[in-house]
Amino acid sequence: MGFLAHFGRAVIWPTIIAAILLWVVVSVVAGLAAYWVRRRAASRERLLFQSIKDREDLMESLRASEESQRHAAEENARLYREQRTIAENLQLALVHIPSEMGRVRLGHLYRSATEAAKVGGDFYDVFTVRDGKVAVLIGDVAGHGIEAARVAALTKDVIHAFAHQTLRPHEALKRTNKLLLEKSLPGFVTVFLGILDPDSGSLRYASAGHPGTLLRRREGEIQVLGAGSSPLGVFPEASWKTGEARLEAGDLLLLYTDGIIDARRDGDFFGERGLQALLKRRVSVERLPQLIFDKVLAFSGGVLQDDAAVLTLSLGKSGPGMLPDKTRPRQGKLLE
Structure with missing residues (x-):
């Protein structure tokens, strides 16, 4: 009986310790996995936020560029009309005579x-x-x-x-x-x-x-x-x-x-x-x-x-x- 009790204790304790160690390892691994998941999720959120911000900045830049081009086109058109008017007035002066x-x-x-x-x-x-x-x-x-x-x-x-x-x-x-x-x-x-x-x-x-x-x-x-x-x-x-x-x-x-x-x-x-x-x-x-x-x-x-x-x-x-x-x-x- 004494031998069996001793043998039982010898077998159970290592098993318990191994189980505890396994639980610790699993817990650590699970914690690390959860940490990396949260970190990757946070990183994705930051990237997504940055992407949205970059897109908004890009759209704003495009709008500003379009506005600038529109103003430039309007100014060029105005200058062209003025130059054409001046030129046509000059031509009229070259060929204007009485009847x-x-x-x-x-x-x-x-x-x-x-x-x-x-x-x-x-x-x-x-x-x-x-x-x-x-x-x-x-x-x-x-x-x-x-x-x-x-x-x-x-x-x-x-x-x-x-x-x-x-x-x-x-x-x-x-x-x-x-x-x-x-x-x-x-x-x-x-x-x-x-x-x-x-x-x-x-x-x-x-x-x-x-x-x-x-x-x-x-x-x-x-x-x-x-x-x-x-x-x-x-x-x-x-x-x-x-x-x-x-x-x-x-x-x-x-x-x-x-x-x-x-x-x-x-x-x-x-x-x-x-x-x-x-x-x-x-x-x-x-x-x-x-x-x-x-x-x-x-x-x-x-x-x-x-x-x-x-x-x-x-x-x-x-x-x-x-x-x-x-x-x-x-x-x-x-x-x-």
Whole structure:
């Protein structure tokens, strides 16, 4: 009995101790597992919170960026509208003339090849100078857009000033050429300048590389004035000659830029021949520019390769001081 009791105690106590140790180990492991679970959960909560915060910060940043871009786009649009308005006002100043000046009746029209900004390098003007005479001017700056319009405005103003100083067109062009070269402006400018005496019908003119001006006589004959010369702003030693023609009541003078004759379709150009055909239709000086543009756009499919301008001029009925028709030379000639 004593042996059994001793043996029982020897077996039970180690078992109990092992069980206790196992419980401790299990408890520790369970505690550690619970700790790591709680830690991972807390970490996930922190990450989730940070993620939400980052997302909110990102959304706020995106909203701020969108707002900034919207303001920038609105500002750019405002500046574009202002620049376009300024440019279009500049272009209007380049082609704004009255419909008549005494006996001189006028028609005119302009269209830019640049649809985004309706400005270009074409310009024309009709203005009084000394002794009751009228200056008739048309020009074309190489290039398009606002820079061409800027050069056009300068050239027009300079010729305007020199035409008040001298009634010799070739001399006004020579002085203008010198100034343009001094300014080192890009490209070149073609110009036709005429000085008209409305009383006598005498037209003194000079052309600097500009397409030939067409003079339709009242009987239907068409003459070409001032073709074949050097443009302005290229050669310092260039010179021009003044020609002379005589206008009568019923005659019509047509000035234009090369955007008209350079209109094309399938490789064919509208050309001077197309203009002469329209001149023979006997359309009034006021309606002729619109007719020309309608026909040119129909010919080219509505597309212009270059800016285009048309200026038409005719004299009204004879008044005091007009020379009789038979005393006036009809053919144009060059003056030294």
